[in-house]
Amino acid sequence: MSLAKAEPLRPYRRVRRAKCRNPASRCVLERQGALPGGLVPQDYVFDGLGADGKPARIKLSELFSPGKDTLIVYSMMFPRHPQETRDVATSGGTAKLARADQPCPSCTALLDQFDGAIGHLKAAGFNFAVVGKTALENLITLGRDRGWTNMRLLSSAGNSFKRDYHAQADDGAQLPMLSVFHRDADGIRHFWSSELGFAPSEPGQDPRAIGTCEPLWNLMDFTPEGRPNWDEQLQYAGACCH
Numbered sequence: 145m146s147l148a149k150a151e152p153l154r155p156y157r158r159v160r161r162a163k164c165r166n167p168a169s170r171c172v173l174e175r176q177g178a179l180p181g182g183l184v185p186q187d188y189v190f191d192g193l194g195a196d197g198k199p200a201r202i203k204l205s206e207l208f209s210p211g212k213d214t215l216i217v218y219s220m221m222f223p224r225h226p227q228e229t230r231d232v233a234t235s236g237g238t239a240k241l242a243r244a245d246q247p248c249p250s251c252t253a254l255l256d257q258f259d260g261a262i263g264h265l266k267a268a269g270f271n272f273a274v275v276g277k278t279a280l281e282n283l284i285t286l287g288r289d290r291g292w293t294n295m296r297l298l299s300s301a302g303n304s305f306k307r308d309y310h311a312q313a314d315d316g317a318q319l320p321m322l323s324v325f326h327r328d329a330d331g332i333r334h335f336w337s338s339e340l341g342f343a344p345s346e347p348g349q350d351p352r353a354i355g356t357c358e359p360l361w362n363l364m365d366f367t368p369e370g371r372p373n374w375d376e377q378l379q380y381a382g383a384c385c386h
Contacts, residue, residue: 181326181334184204188303188304189302189303190202192296192297199280208271215326217272223318232378273297277299
């Protein structure tokens with residue numbers, strides 16, 4: 145007997161599914177039908193690794209592969225926010241950085257989850273990059289420590305990209321931001337960013353600007369306990385993420 149036939153609350157389940165699904169579907173349709181977005185004012189130049197694996201200057205326009213007109217950029221907090229109190233990395237190359245210069249544990253945990261999906265994302269026709277306001281060497285070291293193999297890591301230490309696209313506060317503190325850019329005949333346009341992070345949080349909750357695409361927390365939502373009073377760390381006692 146199937147679960148659907150055995151379940152005595154089938155009407156409830158149908159309503160629940162509809163309520164959970166429809167708002168997300170409407171948001172997707174609204175974004176797809178939205179205005180094209182403003183043109184990016186300059187062809188930002190980042191520090192990254194070239195095709196030969198050596199440090200190179202890479203333009204925003206060069207992040208679009210042939211035939212792939214959408215670019216997803218995650219602006220991580222590297223260095224971490226000045227008020228961050230969680231532990232720093234104590235092993236690996238990242239541990240050599242001063243506390244203030246180490247990455248945000250939450251951004252790092254999110255990218256741990258993203259890395260495995262990026263190969264599929266590229267195959268589906270999209271471009272993806274990670275931007276940090278730290279030296280390229282620090283990004284490469286972090287990627288090596290975490291075992292990242294699929295993400296393009298870029299330093300914005302020499303440009304204003306993060307400030308211009310709201311991933312940096314007026315005082316220079318780094319902020320997380322997921323942004324989408326689209327290329328058309330007129331140039332590169334800013335299509336969407338996770339600006340919900342600037343909205344007030346629900347009582348007793350942390351901001352959930354891109355919580356819908358983070359497997360770690362969403363898996364917890366399926367459980368009877370729900371999300372615990374817990375935060376991601378760069379390392380865990382007695383265990384290793386990689």
